[in-house]
Amino acid sequence: MTVEPSLVADLIARATALGITIATAESCTGGMVAAALTDVAGSSAVLDCGFVTYSNDAKMKMLGVSATTLDACGAVSEEVAKEMAQGALLQAGTVLAVSITGIAGPGGSQFKPEGRVCFGLAQKDQPPRFETVEFGALGRDRVRAASRDHALNLLQQAVSKIERELST
Incomplete structure (x- = not known):
């Protein structure tokens, strides 16, 4: 599966125009x-x-993820996704950071099934966002591709929000 290049090019163009820098923190x-x-050319x-x-x-x-958080919640958790995004933002000094941690498969468990992916989005001077998406047992390649696309969508949404805030 491939992501639509024009959507990523649009994200890069809009972020460039606003002076937004991005870091990623990825696991699965x-x-x-x-x-x-x-x-995309110009992504630098x-x-x-x-x-x-x-x-x-x-x-x-x-990324500075806490051992306590990992022990208490496990690597596939909103808490870890949040700490990953915040750590990437801090380490890179960017405006935005997105994180992904999940179970692409095969495998999983009753409590953390295949296809469960947690995302974090950190933005300078804003509270972090985090969420879990249950993609289901689509197979490793499809879960990973869906996770990539979801993270890119989160970045698109964040850039759109910054654009709206700047225009008011």
């Missing part, structure tokens, strides 16, 4: 959001960096 997508952004004006933090140790070392 392994850098797919950063890759989708860098597929927007994408500062991407953190691929597949292991819990990497989440703690690179």
